[in-house]
Amino acid sequence: MTPRPxxxxxxxxxxDPRGIRVAEITTRIVQVLEVPRSLLPExxxxxxxxQVAVYFLVGQGDDGDDPRVYVGQSGDLRARLSQHHKQKDFWERVLVMVSRTDSLTQTHALFLEWHCMQAIQKAGRFVAENGNKGVRPHTPAPLEADCLEIFETGHMLLATLGYPLFDAVAKSTTGNSDDQPFxxxxxxxxxxxVYTSDGFVVLKGSRGRKDIVASLVGTASASHRESLIEAGVLAVDGDMVIFTRDHLFRTPSGAAIALMGRTANGWLEWKSKDGQTLDALKRQSVQA
Structure with a gap:
């Protein structure tokens, strides 16, 4: 189905645009509030x-690490978030999903918490801090239908605020030429x-050499590569490393360096199957 405006x-x-932000689709009852940790008292x-709410604690992590998220729900949000503020270090912002009509029940919240955890695990964009996918709660069919509609709206609002928690880092490749991998x-x-609106995604199964050149030792790129190995994004296989899942890099060059173990201009190293560079297809074409 084609998305509607x-x-x-x-x-x-x-x-303050960097302070608390409240997002909503004007014809629906769901709101998402983005709250910086420093403004939690406000x-x-x-x-x-x-209100009864579903919430997401998010932290970007160190440079090169996947962002992290903790999913929760509560009918006593003030007590729960105060507790997280004291006990959890990683998060920088909390995203709170509520109803403008204060109509969410604990049953809604339990199903939405479980459903959101499944979607986050499937997308693989954020590392889930919950540690497990939870257990599906018993939810009557009419209430589950309401929850899925709430989730759809929340999904869009979260992505609009800059938190695409439920979106995979790379679209599945299709026959469309725009989707073909470099x-x-x-x-x-x-x-x-694949080159995406978020950055450059190296696809699962990609292989690179394990060793890095001497000039890369001690650099931020080398540290980033080691963190990918420690996180299990890169698996060592003899003298090679293999991407165990799709992984998003901020730049094509960062992606190329992680694969080749040397400095590289990713705009020139990534090429289409007929040999055209990413630069020619994605940068020069815009200038033309």
Whole structure:
């Protein structure tokens, strides 16, 4: 189904675009509030903090690490978030999904918490801090239908605020030429990747060499590569490394360096199957 145009309203209670933000689709009852950790006391004084809610603690992590998220639900949001503020270090912002009509029940919240955890695990974009996928709660069919509609709206609002928790880092490749992967086959690498609106995604199964060149030792790129190995994104296989899942890099060059173990200009190293560079297809074509 082709997505339909939508109007999303973002309200700034404090007038600061980096402060608390409240997003909603004007014709629906679901709201998502984005709250910086430093402004948690201000949020806890707002009436929305007195509702049944599903919430997401998010942290970007160190450079090169996947962002992290913890999913929760509560009918006593003030107590729960105060507890997380004292006990959990990783998070920087909390995203709170509530109803403008205060109509979410604990049954809604339990199903949405479980469903969101499944979607986050499937997408693989954020590392889930919950540690497990939870157990599906018993939910009557009419209520489950309501929850799925709430989830759809929340999904869109979260992505609009800059948190695509439920979106895979790479679309599945199809016959559409725009979706065909780029190849990196230099310095012993055999990589496939796609250029997306978020950055460059190296696809699962891509292979690169394990060792890095001497000039890369001690650099941020080398540290990033080691963190990918430690996180299990890269698996060592003899003198090679293999991507165990699709992984998003901020730049094509970062993706190429991780594969080849040397400095590289990813715009020139990534090429289509007929040999055209990523630069020619994605940068020069825009200039033309």
């Amino acid at each position: 939508k109007t999303i309203q973002i309200y700034l209670p404090g007038g 949020f806890l004084a707002m009436p929305e903090s007195d 190849l990196c086959r230099s310095s012993g690498a055999d990589g496939r990747g």
